[in-house]
Structures are given as structure tokens and as C-alpha cells.
Amino acid sequence: xxxxxxxxxxxxxxxxxxxxxxxxxxxxxxxxxxxxxxxxxxxxxxxxxxxxxxxxxxxxxxxxxxxxxxx
Amino acid sequence: xxxxxxxxxxxxxxxxxxxxxxxxxxxxxxxxxxxxxxxxxxxxxxxxxxxxxxxxxxxxxxxxxxxxxxxxxxxxxxxxxxxxxxxxxxxxxxxxxxxxxxxxxxxxxxxxxxxxxxxxxxxxxxxxxxxxxxxxxxxxxxxxxxxxxxxxxxxxxxxxxxxxxxxxxxxxxxxxxxxxxxxxxxxxxxxxxxxxxxxxxxxxxxxxxxxxxxxxxxxxxxxxxxxxxxxxxxxxxxxxxxxxxxxxxxxxxxxxxxxxxxxxxxxxxxxxxxxxxxxxxxxxxxxxxxxxxxxxxxxxxxxxxxxxxxxxxxxxxxxxxxxxxxxxxxxxxxxxxxxxxxxxxxxxxxxxxxxxxxxxxxxxxxxxxxxxxxxxxxxxx
Numbered sequence: 001x002x003x004x005x006x007x008x009x010x011x012x013x014x015x016x017x018x019x020x021x022x023x024x025x026x027x028x029x030x031x032x033x034x035x036x037x038x039x040x041x042x043x044x045x046x047x048x049x050x051x052x053x054x055x056x057x058x059x060x061x062x063x064x065x066x067x068x069x070x071x
Numbered sequence: 072x073x074x075x076x077x078x079x080x081x082x083x084x085x086x087x088x089x090x091x092x093x094x095x096x097x098x099x100x101x102x103x104x105x106x107x108x109x110x111x112x113x114x115x116x117x118x119x120x121x122x123x124x125x126x127x128x129x130x131x132x133x134x135x136x137x138x139x140x141x142x143x144x145x146x147x148x149x150x151x152x153x154x155x156x157x158x159x160x161x162x163x164x165x166x167x168x169x170x171x172x173x174x175x176x177x178x179x180x181x182x183x184x185x186x187x188x189x190x191x192x193x194x195x196x197x198x199x200x201x202x203x204x205x206x207x208x209x210x211x212x213x214x215x216x217x218x219x220x221x222x223x224x225x226x227x228x229x230x231x232x233x234x235x236x237x238x239x240x241x242x243x244x245x246x247x248x249x250x251x252x253x254x255x256x257x258x259x260x261x262x263x264x265x266x267x268x269x270x271x272x273x274x275x276x277x278x279x280x281x282x283x284x285x286x287x288x289x290x291x292x293x294x295x296x297x298x299x300x301x302x303x304x305x306x307x308x309x310x311x312x313x314x315x316x317x318x319x320x321x322x323x324x325x326x327x328x329x330x331x332x333x334x335x336x337x338x339x340x341x342x343x344x345x346x347x348x349x350x351x352x353x354x355x356x357x358x359x360x361x362x363x364x365x366x367x368x369x370x371x372x373x374x375x376x377x378x379x380x381x382x383x384x385x386x387x388x389x390x391x392x393x394x395x396x397x398x399x400x401x402x403x404x405x406x407x408x409x410x411x412x413x414x415x416x417x418x419x420x421x422x423x424x425x426x427x428x429x430x431x432x433x434x435x436x437x438x439x440x441x442x443x444x445x446x447x448x449x450x451x452x
Contacts, residue, residue, distance in 0.1 A: 010297045012134060015116065016119070039300055040301065
């Protein structure tokens, strides 16, 4: 299945985002992402493809910042 | 055995707490927030769930406003050092524990800050007003005294602080789990609490709440699991204050303890402990050679048998299988305020498991001790 991955950073925010998405019916998986970005280790979410607009609408009010991850 | 030292740490722990600790050690033994494998993620889930439970329990707006520590002392030290700046003037009550006084004293000794004590007696707002200086920017106050159970009017103090831009820190060590503690209602900036007292977690659990991260510098530095290429601690909560590996078993025990406390009902626990305390107060106030230093406002009963060292009374009670604490309770300021700086006092502190039957047994033993010492000529001066 195609997936999108977003980088969140801290595990607390990744889990908070996962729970918020689950309440909205979106199943996400927390992943530790490799440290190749400029900041080092990060956690992120693996999401079903095509849900990014909905995800943005859910995470914005919670002040959960993220960026796209390119594997 | 009758355990009446719940102000030091609660005992026994609910069965669900013990079970959760064992489960977490055996099944979720990874390092939370560090790796990507299942054991690390399972530990992270446990930590996050507890963070949510704490936030909900104290009415915090979000999980990230809860920072885990190993106890209330570390929480208080951390928030104080995060907030003070050179030249700060800090106000603290005359009933504070050494967990508050010692870090403030050290900061003052180092020439960084000055501090003043305000009295808990009479008009507290007036007492605070009298100690204000132009540099007063932090006030720290316990919710309930660990020595005699005195309850501070936190909402009134917070209102006073808010109007003057003073950062207010609450030490909820003796109130959390024993009565409703709601940060929004109190309107404080920060609140520190242990997990192993009224919330029935194990020793090694504690936390603090902060309203916002702005204006707080990190105190401990180290691994946080994210943004690891930077020499700086992350600027967001809770990571800014959580350097190094968290104790997942202790945090899990706190989560299980909160669930247990909430299932009992905080109000029910408060009523039970106050009934216990009321019964002891009623009886002890009638004994001619007993000096009471408390009122039945909480589960704490503070007293002395006239002329008898507090530690001797505590030891005698231990001989009857009753665990209480004598001495200074790490609170020399409070003992100075109460007029018990020599030898301290005997403290009985009830918890959720104590029964009225245990109150009667305790009273019976105290009556016999009181008579015995009276017969030996010990009496009130």
C-alpha cells in the first residue's frame, strides 16, 4: 500500500498526532526516522496515501508541526 | 501493622500498580523515545498514556505541559532554576519543605537571588504584600503543609500573583490525590508533585506542570531522543526538561495509580482521610498532656505528648505496629513557625487504605502512652 510519511520530531508529539488521527478514523504508525536530515533523530508518522489535507486540518489546531519525509 | 506515614510515601500500593510495574519491566523494557523497535515504542506509549492521564487529572490543557521527574524535589529544583534570573526576588511561605527552601537558599548563597518568607498566619495576602519588593518575580507555596496539614488559599494567592506579574509555583506534594487539584482553577504557572504519595505510584515517580515553555531555560542537558545533532536541548515541551532516560516502570506505576485514585474518587478519598483525622483530633484534644498543632483540614494530625521527644513517641508507636513519623519532617521552617524547633513533633498521616478501626486502635495506644507519661510526671508547661 502506498504511504506518506511526515516528520514530527519528538515522540510525544508523534504519539499525540497518532491519537488525534485515530480519533478521526485515520490509522497512522509511529516510526523512528533516520537521522539523515539536518536535525538528527526524529519520530514521524506513516500515513495512508492521499490523506495529507485531512491530516493537516487535524494537526494544525493541536500545534503539531511537521514536514514531509523523503525516504 | 497500621501504616500512618502516607505524607512521606503512600503504603500499601494498589495491586494494579504492582502488576503494571511488573508488566512494564517484563513486556515494555525498551528505552522510551529513543529507538524504533517495538519494545521502545511500547515504552513510549506507556509514557505518553501516563502523560495524558496526569494532564487530565490536574486539568492541564495538553500532555506536553507535563514533565516527568524522579520526585517532587527534582521537579521543584528544575522549575526554580529554569525560571530564576540574576537579581530575582523569591517569596516562599514559612511552612515550606526543604525541597523548596534548600534550592532557594543555595541560589541566594551563590548570590543569584534574594528571598523572603511570608507567614501563613492571619491575612496571607497582607503578609505577602508586606514582603514584596520591586524585584519579586517568583512566589512558591505548598498547597498543604507536610507538617501540620495547613491548607493554603492557593486561588487567592494566585490572583494576587497574576495581578502583579509574579510567577507562581505550587508544591502539591501533600494535596495531589488527596483532594482535587486543578491547575486552571488555581491559575498557577507551575505545579510540582510526587507520584509516590497521594497518586500511589512507586518511588521514583514525579512530575511538574508548566503553563508555557516561554521564559524557561533548560536545567539538565543530555539525550532527548530527537533533534540530536544540535548541542542545544529542544526548545519545546516536554523534551526541554527531560534529559536522559525516563523511568518507564515508575511512570507506568503513576499511570496505574492515577487510574486507581480516580476509580476510588478523589472526593471519597478526601472524605475518608478527613474523617480519620477528625476522629483523632476530637479525641486527642481531650487528652490533658497532648499538644495539637493541626486542625482536621486534611489527613494529617500533628501533636506532641508534653515533654516527651517526638521520636520517642514515634518509636513507642512502632513498637505497637503503628508507623508514624516523628522529628522535623525535613521542614525546619514549618517547625520554627509552629514553635516546635526543638525535637519537632509526631505526625500521623492517613491514606486511602486507612480505616476507622485503625483510627480507634491508634487512639487506644495513644491514650495508654499519654497515661503512662502523665504518671511519670510529664505534663504541659
